[in-house]
Amino acid sequence: MTTASSTLLGGTWRLGDRTVTRFGYGAMQLAGPWVMGSPADRDGAIAVLREAITQGITHIDTSDAYGPRITNQLIREALHPYPESLLIATKVGANRNAEGGWPTERRPEDLRRQVRENLESLGVETLDLVNMRMGDATGPQPGSITEAFETLAELQQQGLIRHLGVSNVTAEQVAQARETAPIVCVQNMYNLAHRHDDPLIDKLADDGIAYVPFFPLGGFTPLQSAELSRVAARLGATPMAVALAWLLQRSANILLIPGTSKVAHLRENIAGAGLTLSAEDVAELDSISR
Secondary structure, three states, X not given: OOEEOOOOOOOEEEEOOEEEEOEOXXXXXXXXXXXXXXXXXXXXXXXXXXXXXXXXXOEEEOOOOOEOOHHHHHHHHHHOOOOOOOXXXXXXXXXXXXXXXXXXXXXXXXXXXXXXXHHHHHOOOOEEEEEEXXXXXXXXXXXXXXXXXXXXXXXXXXXXXXXEEEEOOOHHHHHHHHHHOOOOEEEEEOEOXXXXXXXXXXXXXXXXXXXXXXXXXXXXXXOOOHHHHHHHHHHOOOHHHHHHHHHHHHOOOEOEOOEOOOHHHHHHHHHHOOOOOOHHHHHHHHOOOO
């Protein structure tokens, strides 16, 4: 078994040789508007990161492209030297341009540079987990991941990366990556309304690999549906709490990384994810994607 008990609701999951809380934290929202520049409230951003650790979270997701380089700097300022229990996952394969776009950068030399930049900005000698980001801003795209993933596997062999994962990928790209090197997680868009990865989640669960949904609450446009609102009203909870609780109950290999820039909102997310959904609740929520 890869799960165990935890003080945080949802328990834990084993990512390679590390045990992390299934409820984690995504740092993307700590940067400025549209994930560009510094936050308006830097002290508030630092407080959120420290509160995440106080709450028992041991899995933080980031990228040097956020800002760019802003969220990693905030993480280092708030938490370095890092607790031994903390796993920081980052990703490479895309960068930011002056217009706020996300151009791809997947040549071997690009990936080596991005890994070095993450090492520098986080202040570590080895990155805990690096996700190879594929596709583009619209989602996964067909194409081979092999050359890019081979580059990360080489950096792993050099001791610069501990564990590897993939992000924004098709099921075929997951298989290609696994032919090159072991992976510990897949990070794709997934939530109550976007369930295209259901078969992949079940396959990964059977193989002991984590699935980390980004935009678990709908992204820049929050989840909205009559079914979600009805279940939330019945439980006396917020729709966002119900959506997080549903993800934790969907499969034991799902790890949550909801983001926020407010301490109060972080606490609300943690408490909300602890809702227990009945079979009736789940059936009604499952109808959303259909």
